[in-house]
Amino acid sequence: MKKKILVINGPNMNLLGEREPDIYGKKSLKEIEGELAGLCGEAGIEVEFFQSNHEGAIVDKIGEAKGKVGCIIINPAAFTHTSVAIRDALSAVKIPAIEVHLSNIYGREDFRKHSYVAGVAQGQIAGFGAYSYILAFHAAKEMLI
Numbered sequence: 001m002k003k004k005i006l007v008i009n010g011p012n013m014n015l016l017g018e019r020e021p022d023i024y025g026k027k028s029l030k031e032i033e034g035e036l037a038g039l040c041g042e043a044g045i046e047v048e049f050f051q052s053n054h055e056g057a058i059v060d061k062i063g064e065a066k067g068k069v070g071c072i073i074i075n076p077a078a079f080t081h082t083s084v085a086i087r088d089a090l091s092a093v094k095i096p097a098i099e100v101h102l103s104n105i106y107g108r109e110d111f112r113k114h115s116y117v118a119g120v121a122q123g124q125i126a127g128f129g130a131y132s133y134i135l136a137f138h139a140a141k142e143m144l145i
Contacts, residue, residue: 010077
């Protein structure tokens with residue numbers, strides 16, 4: 001298994017730090033990526049980051065990952081609740097995936113309480129802000145060993 005993690009972030013994640021900081025926190029996506037890159041470097045794990053506001057681009061990226069990465073950490077953001085296409089892509093590539101959310105999606109609006117991705121993910125981490133990504137890294141590292 002390839003010791004590489006692909007971290008995918010969905011729509012509006014490029015606005016982290018500015019967008020509703022009371023819900024999503026004050027760290028930017030670049031800061032979160034920097035922390036993950038440091039952890040991966042220390043662990044000898046390659047990491048690649050990808051963010052898109054476009055569903056098809058995310059589906060394409062997941063498809064391209066087949067045979068190239070050992071784990072996907074994905075925050076589908078709003079696509080969590082709407083995208084059968086992302087769910088199907090994750091299912092098709094058979095790469096272990098960890099679903100991540102900054103906020104506790106189950107403590108928010110009713111429409112956010114359903115995740116299409118959860119059924120095909122190895123697990124889900126939600127509600128710990130930027131630390132959700134750190135927790136996901138540790139889970140991914142264990143899967144790559």
